[in-house]
Amino acid sequence: xxxxxxxxxxxxxxxxxxxxxxxxxxxxxxxxxxxxxxxxxxxxxxxxxxxxxxxxxxxxxxxxxxxxxxxxxxxxxxxxxxxxxxxxxxxxxxxxxxxxxxxxxxxxxxxxxxxxxxxxxxxxxxxxxxxxxxxxxxxxxxxxxxxxxxxxxxxxxxxxxxxxxxxxxxxxxxxxxxxxxxxxxxxxxxxxxxxxxxxxxxxxxxxxxxxxxxxxxxxxxxxxxxxxxxxxxxxxxxxxxxxxxxxxxxxxxxxxxxxxxxxxxxxxxxxxxxxxxxxxxxxxxxxxxxxxxxxxxxxxxxxxxxxxxxxxxxxxxxxxxxxxxxxxxxxxxxxxxxxxxxxxxxxxxxxxxxxxxxxxxxxxxxxxxxxxxxxxxxxx
Numbered sequence: 001x002x003x004x005x006x007x008x009x010x011x012x013x014x015x016x017x018x019x020x021x022x023x024x025x026x027x028x029x030x031x032x033x034x035x036x037x038x039x040x041x042x043x044x045x046x047x048x049x050x051x052x053x054x055x056x057x058x059x060x061x062x063x064x065x066x067x068x069x070x071x072x073x074x075x076x077x078x079x080x081x082x083x084x085x086x087x088x089x090x091x092x093x094x095x096x097x098x099x100x101x102x103x104x105x106x107x108x109x110x111x112x113x114x115x116x117x118x119x120x121x122x123x124x125x126x127x128x129x130x131x132x133x134x135x136x137x138x139x140x141x142x143x144x145x146x147x148x149x150x151x152x153x154x155x156x157x158x159x160x161x162x163x164x165x166x167x168x169x170x171x172x173x174x175x176x177x178x179x180x181x182x183x184x185x186x187x188x189x190x191x192x193x194x195x196x197x198x199x200x201x202x203x204x205x206x207x208x209x210x211x212x213x214x215x216x217x218x219x220x221x222x223x224x225x226x227x228x229x230x231x232x233x234x235x236x237x238x239x240x241x242x243x244x245x246x247x248x249x250x251x252x253x254x255x256x257x258x259x260x261x262x263x264x265x266x267x268x269x270x271x272x273x274x275x276x277x278x279x280x281x282x283x284x285x286x287x288x289x290x291x292x293x294x295x296x297x298x299x300x301x302x303x304x305x306x307x308x309x310x311x312x313x314x315x316x317x318x319x320x321x322x323x324x325x326x327x328x329x330x331x332x333x334x335x336x337x338x339x340x341x342x343x344x345x346x347x348x349x350x351x352x353x354x355x356x357x358x359x360x361x362x363x364x365x366x367x368x369x370x371x372x373x374x375x376x377x378x379x380x
Contacts, residue, residue, distance in 0.1 A: 002273060005233045006265035008258055011054035014061040016232050019225035020051070023216045027059050027191070031066060034189040035153040041179065043162070043192040045199055046218035047353030047366055049258025049298065052193040055218070056158045059191060068189075069152040071097045074160035083174055086165070087137040094144050094155065101151070134174070138182050145186035154187040162194035172198060176212045195353060220255025230264070234278075239268075241278040248283050256367055258298065266290045291369075299373040302352055310345045313337070314354065318365065318374040325364040 012018075023044065030040035044052050053074075060070045071093050080086050148155060165171040172192075179188055192213055199215035221229075227246060234241060249267070253260035267278055270286040306314065313335045317326060320334040331346065332339050346363065349355040354370070355363045365371045 002271065003237075004265060004268050005237055006261055006268055008262040008265050011057055012051065012229075012257075012261075014058050016229065017054060017058050018229045018232070019221050020055055020058070020218070023055060023218070024058060024062065026216060028062060031063060031068070031154065031156070031189060034156075034187050035066065035068070037184075037187060039154075039179070039183045039186075039188055041190040041192075041213055043196055043199065043213040043215045044218065045194065045196040045215050047195060047356070048302070049256060050218040051221075051257040052218065053160055054257070056160055056191065056193050059156070059158060063154075063156040063189075066154075067152060068154045068156050069094075069097060069101060069148050070156045070158065072158045072160065080164070080168060080171075082168065083133050083171065086168060086171055086174070087133060087140070090157065091137070091140050091144065094141075094157075098144065098148050134178055134181070137178055141178070141182055141188065142185050145182075145188065149187075154189055156189045156191065158191050158193070160193050162192035163196055164194070165192075166197055172209055172213075176209060180212060195351075197351065221257060221260065222255065223250050226250050226253070226255065226260055229260075233264070239276055239278065242280065244280050245278045245283055248280075252369070254367055254369075259294065259367065259369065262293060262298070263290055266293055294369060295373050295376075299370050302354055302370070303374065303377065306352065306354075307345070307348065310348045313342065313345045314349060315374060315378045318371045319378070321365065321371070324368060324371060325358075325362060328361050328363070331363070 026042065030042055033040045044055055046052050056072065060072060063070045071090075073090065073093055080089055145155060159165070162172075165175075175190065179190055182188065190213070196215065198209050198213075199217070226249065230241065230246065230249070245267075249260065249263055253263055266289050267282055267286050270282055270289060271278070275282070303311070303314075313331070316334040317331055320326075320330070326334075328339055328342070328346070332342055335342060346355065350357060350363075354366060356366055357363055
């Protein structure tokens with residue numbers, strides 16, 4: 001059975017990574033600052049499938065090449081219910097990474113014996129609890145830095161799916177306050193990645209969170225970047241692709257990383273064993289498979305959890321929108337609702353990543369293929 005070089009379920013490996021030069025340059029600049037005792041942090045935001053995890057893997061490679069200790073945190077939502085859980089989870093993962101890199105024995109015993117130390121049963125006031133947690137966590141982070149300092153130039157925390165932290169009351173503000181306070185004592189860099197709300201929610205560009213975690217919003221891939229990715233993936237497989245097929249993939253995917261890789265995977269999956277060319281004939285016989293896959297695995301999980309009214313409003317928008325873009329005034333006309341009534345549902349669509357807001361009072365549906373999916377669902 002032929003190996004498929006495309007995998008939409010996994011982030012891009014650093015050796016196949018393309019694009020994102022502005023974000024990588026920013027990370028490298030901030031990393032140099034952190035390594036020279038002037039820590040800087042940032043955030044990476046973008047809708048589902050835009051390549052946030054792939055970018056974190058690239059950041060990890062860059063940081064390790066610069067002799068930094070890298071700690072990647074993800075899949076923690078069920079483990080973190082409050083600030084104390086967050087402190088222990090971060091400290092445990094840093095300690096585990098230090099021990100694994102130093103190749104010390106009895107790592108399992110240490111992890112098993114690790115107990116939460118930031119209890120606050122004797123404190124009743126919220127302010128007291130917060131101050132005690134900050135102080136104890138700061139002490140622990142400073143101690144961990146002193147342990148790793150002889151071997152590493154900085155500790156880089158890569159926090160994926162960081163939108164989960166926004167659900168923990170005060171978590172992001174807590175992290176900002178703690179890491180800002182220890183910046184003169186320890187070289188920590190914190191990178192948040194996720195479908196974050198705070199960059200847009202906070203109207204002031206110089207708000208504390210926006211200032212400490214300046215947001216890098218991921219854009220769609222360029223045509224050249226997608227072509228370069230195709231070249232890197234197909235060359236080792238001794239496969240050719242026609243210009244027509246390249247243009248189809250580039251145009252239909254609209255530069256959306258997940259959609260692009262999923263389409264590539266499905267085209268490759270449709271090759272016969274004797275085939276060595278991806279062309280218009282392959283595209284034609286793969287079209288239904290691509291459409292069905294994207295509907296089932298990508299578009300349906302975005303559409304069906306919406307509230308009934310949000311679906312009705314979205315259908316009205318998709319039915320009338322000509323170029324995927326629209327204004328709030330147009331949406332009120334199409335839905336026959338007032339702007340004040342419409343606003344909460346527009347916000348719901350924004351949070352789901354179904355809508356983007358490129359500028360004030362202007363919105364756009366995130367992908368043409370999703371618009372077509374909604375119109376088909378409407379007719380079912």
